[in-house]
Amino acid sequence: MTFISHVTVHHPKLALTPTIEAVPTVTIKVVPTSGTDPETGMFFFLVESETGEFESFEDALDEDGTVEESEKVADHGDTRIYRICYTPETKLLTPKTTEVGGLMLEAETVRQGWLLRLQLPDRESLSRLWDYCREEDISFELDRLYQQESLTADGKALTDAQRRTLLRAFEAGYFEEPRQTSHKLLAEQLDISATAVGGRIRRGTARLIETTLVSDE
Structure with a gap:
């Protein structure tokens, strides 16, 4: 038995928050097949813009205090993939999620923050993650929580x-x-x-x- 939690988080120093606030019309998603170990220093993001605001997005990245360096690695018209390295001061939830025994299945920008879909082993792990966010002054809203008897590879309900x-x-x-x-x-x-x-x-x-x-x- 595991728990799937949908949570919304926000903090000025969470990854890419300044860019999210500067260009709210673009959608940013963590590429799930990329490495999630923060010690590697590099993360991959899928960026979507129906209005083609990539120039504004890249300008925002240059001014983003959570971004140490960025590079466009793929361009498919209204969708691009960027490789980004964070600054040491950036707040990340992935390490704490891993520490409590969970997995970050999805991460997507929403409401000037991040909407996360987490797989957690029990309610205690969710409580520990919640406590951590409160200690770090990270806004943490639990949108949905449900149990699953078994999981598919991506943690979704249906096979x-x-x-x-x-x-x-x-x-x-x-x-x-x-x-x-x-x-x-x-x-x-x-x-x-x-x-x-x-x-x-x-x-x-x-x-x-x-x-x-x-x-x-």
Whole structure:
């Protein structure tokens, strides 16, 4: 059993906060396949801008007190990847998350701060992370918290098979009234058994309800 926590954090010295505030129209995401050990000194970010404000973004990086150096490493039009090295004074939550036994699954800019999706082993680890943020004067808002019996590689609620089956069922009218398809027809399309279709739909629907509708107090 693990916990998935969605939290929003903000502090003037958190990584890239000055840039986030200076150019709020761009979206910045941590590249999840890059190294997360702060001792390496370099981190990779995916930056998206529908309005092409990359010049303003790069100007903001030059003035950002949390950035020691930056380099554009890929350009795909409205999406770019940057490699960034932080200054020693920059506040980072990744080391503390690792210390309490957790993983940072996703990090994306939101509301002039960071929206984080964390995998944590228990409520105690969340409490320790919360206490750390309070000691460091980091704003910490818990947006969602739910349990998971098991995890996919990216920590998301649905397996690829469940997601694929639910989407195919939805597209084929399985959830319409009257129902426009059956387990047997879906099984033929997905090349699995009708029993497997029923199990994926049942378990997938239960997981979606648990992670989106059930309040975990």
